[in-house]
Amino acid sequence: VARVLAVANQKGGVGKTTTVHALGSALAQRGQRVLLVDLDPQACLTYSVGLDPESLPLSLHDVLVGRNKAAEALVRAGTVSILPAAIDLAGSEVHLVGRVGREHAVARALETVKDAYDVVLLDCPPSLGILTINGLTAADCVLIPLQCETLSHRGVGQLLETVADVRAYTQPDLSVLGAVATMFDGRTRHAREVLADVEARYALPVLQPMIPRSVRFAEAPATGQSILGHAPTSVGAVAYRELAQTILDMLEP
């Protein structure tokens, strides 16, 4: 049965997309059947796996407005499959706003395809709006990428309150797997202080290993590969492969 993980943090640029892509590739390398779902109208994940969001015949938007089945929008991208986004996904936010059951649109779409996979990873946009709520509602658990800087730290409490709301209203079984320390700069006292504060204040487990800062990440999206394809021996690739194993061990006790 597929395990569904939402990767969420409303702060911008904390490594959500990078984490979904790298973990997805690493899990696929370990033989898992992986489906990625791009919930961001900016379609960074879709672009990062080598697709052109502007020339897709179908995207997640067509599925959420009921025009097409999820299976029709699925695309194979290397070692993973993806339910891609395009800019029209912003239209889904408007479409869903007034509708009954609006938080479950993504969950319903996934119902029809997820049994062909072992792991589904959902890339959320930098907001706590209806698309992120859909991502959380469709998930078994949440992974929180944490850039260890003050402004990113500040959003964690609000995100955890949102998770509590989703548990109360739309997905009672949603759990928090933990935080992933992204682009971690261990040399700075600031990063270590932010990390310690988050762990203490929210009792939020920080999964191991932490992901180090590396310029190889910024280059990867243009190549259509994750860090694992673009720089397989880099410290960043090694870290995400180990993190994938940590997560696998947590998902399959």
Add this chain to the structure above:
Amino acid sequence: VARVLAVANQKGGVGKTTTVHALGSALAQRGQRVLLVDLDPQACLTYSVGLDPESLPLSLHDVLVGRNKAAEALVRAGTVSILPAAIDLAGSEVHLVGRVGREHAVARALETVKDAYDVVLLDCPPSLGILTINGLTAADCVLIPLQCETLSHRGVGQLLETVADVRAYTQPDLSVLGAVATMFDGRTRHAREVLADVEARYALPVLQPMIPRSVRFAEAPATGQSILGHAPTSVGAVAYRELAQTILDMLEP
């Protein structure tokens, strides 16, 4: 007469808030009367200037839904004034969605207060939704913080199309002042390639100087000061002060 600058880029974490705060402080240091406007429900700018978004009596949301005048929500914060945000600003997006003249809500609010200032800086959220459209519609010109990495580069074309739409429909006099290269890592070939590509592809001027990467920035928000207050002799503070002068020279020919 007040000059109004929108600081916009839908990609997350590229330095919008940091740029608004640092430029605002630098302009105030040069004797300009500065008003900052926080258009992000996550209220990072509001927090960064030392306010607690969760205990504000009034915020921009109260103004946009017509409950209060802008002047009532203004707060003095050190050397600048701010129209602060709180999480309820997400409610403004819903409130404005169906309404006539919805793109002009912020412009109308500013009409009543901007004459007391020389410069107004608008901090936009990481999206091209109604709050960013309001920011662009209320502005004379746009400043685009550019983190020189592939995923940030990719959003520039879409942002410029949005600016063209605003010029066509809601603010014909909107101009693009240029890009600010933020957290620039000149040692990496990737950053220099992305910069050159943006300049060539979009004929987008990159204002000088570029802002270097520095850990001092991440620490500043927790102190309630911009980089200029927190680390006044740091390379980051020096760069933003010089950039403020560049912008002043462009605004007052």
